[in-house]
Amino acid sequence: MGSMIGLLGTALYGWSVVVYRSQAREIGPVAASSIKMWVAMPLMVFMVFLLPGVDSIFLPLAAVAFLALSSILGAVIGDTVYLWSQQRIGVSYAFPIAMSFPIITYFLTVVFLAEPLILSRLVGVAVAVLGVILLSNEQNRNGKDNDIPHRLDLWGIAGAITTSALYAVGIIVLQVGIEGVDPISGNFVRVVFGSIAFIPLFAFARHQGMTRPTRKAVVRVSIAGFFGMGVGSIFFVTAVASVGAAIMSVISSTAPLFAIPVSVLILKERLTPLAVGGIIATLFGVVLVVVGF
Numbered sequence: 001m002g003s004m005i006g007l008l009g010t011a012l013y014g015w016s017v018v019v020y021r022s023q024a025r026e027i028g029p030v031a032a033s034s035i036k037m038w039v040a041m042p043l044m045v046f047m048v049f050l051l052p053g054v055d056s057i058f059l060p061l062a063a064v065a066f067l068a069l070s071s072i073l074g075a076v077i078g079d080t081v082y083l084w085s086q087q088r089i090g091v092s093y094a095f096p097i098a099m100s101f102p103i104i105t106y107f108l109t110v111v112f113l114a115e116p117l118i119l120s121r122l123v124g125v126a127v128a129v130l131g132v133i134l135l136s137n138e139q140n141r142n143g144k145d146n147d148i149p150h151r152l153d154l155w156g157i158a159g160a161i162t163t164s165a166l167y168a169v170g171i172i173v174l175q176v177g178i179e180g181v182d183p184i185s186g187n188f189v190r191v192v193f194g195s196i197a198f199i200p201l202f203a204f205a206r207h208q209g210m211t212r213p214t215r216k217a218v219v220r221v222s223i224a225g226f227f228g229m230g231v232g233s234i235f236f237v238t239a240v241a242s243v244g245a246a247i248m249s250v251i252s253s254t255a256p257l258f259a260i261p262v263s264v265l266i267l268k269e270r271l272t273p274l275a276v277g278g279i280i281a282t283l284f285g286v287v288l289v290v291v292g293f
Contacts (some may be wrong), residue, residue: 028211098164179241
């Protein structure tokens with residue numbers, strides 16, 4: 001059940017990414033990231049009042065610190081560093097490197113959370129990551145991704161590696177912070193601190209000359225953010241609490257898998273044989289990770 005919830009949250013995120021990509025010319029990445037986080041805030045306030053109650057958000061200080069840190073490392077710093085890396089080395093290089101984070105996550109859970117080292121699960125992680133890389137590269141080619149530079153940029157590569165590490169540490173910290181905490185209350189804390197952290201980032205981007213997004217783009221990104229970041233993050237945190245960081249990191253990295261049908265329909269991208277191979281490898285890897293025999 002936890003894996004299914006995680007897949008549903010990943011699907012919502014994958015579908016929302018297609019919307020963000022379709023509006024890329026009308027809204028900057030920092031603005032899109034900020035808006036989707038801010039849109040999730042009212043939803044989380046409503047969910048807290050509706051289900052666990054206001055008293056549930058008064059958590060131990062240690063839990064609040066871990067939950068806040070998980071949001072800042074992943075959704076704020078991690079995403080921002082990734083966007084910076086993407087600008088320097090292109091999506092086709094930055095994304096595969098960043099999406100290697102399930103491998104780092106798995107070893108971190110073994111070392112710091114004392115989870116057993118299961119060979120089939122390790123193979124599943126590697127196969128799933130390979131599938132995601134194949135899938136993403138094909139999507140970038142089909143989408144006429146011409147942002148790949150013609151020189152080796154060590155800073156850009158370092159940024160992508162740093163992103164992978166931040167994502168891995170962020171989800172590990174989330175597993176520690178969410179233990180014994182209601183997932184909705186825990187996600188409320190994450191969204192609050194994430195929303196606050198994006199305020200200076202947005203202001204800095206505006207100061208650096210970030211163009212004002214169009215009204216149409218803001219509306220579409222807000223709707224996608226409501227489902228992708230708002231509803232999707234609830235499922236994400238619930239899944240981490242249920243199945244752990246190692247399994248959920250692999251599940252969450254499969255977002256391109258769910259984005260493909262929407263990309264084909266809306267962005268008119270082609271489904272190539274190599275992309276089909278990536279889909280099969282990703283699904284096989286996820287099964288190995290979840291079963292973990």
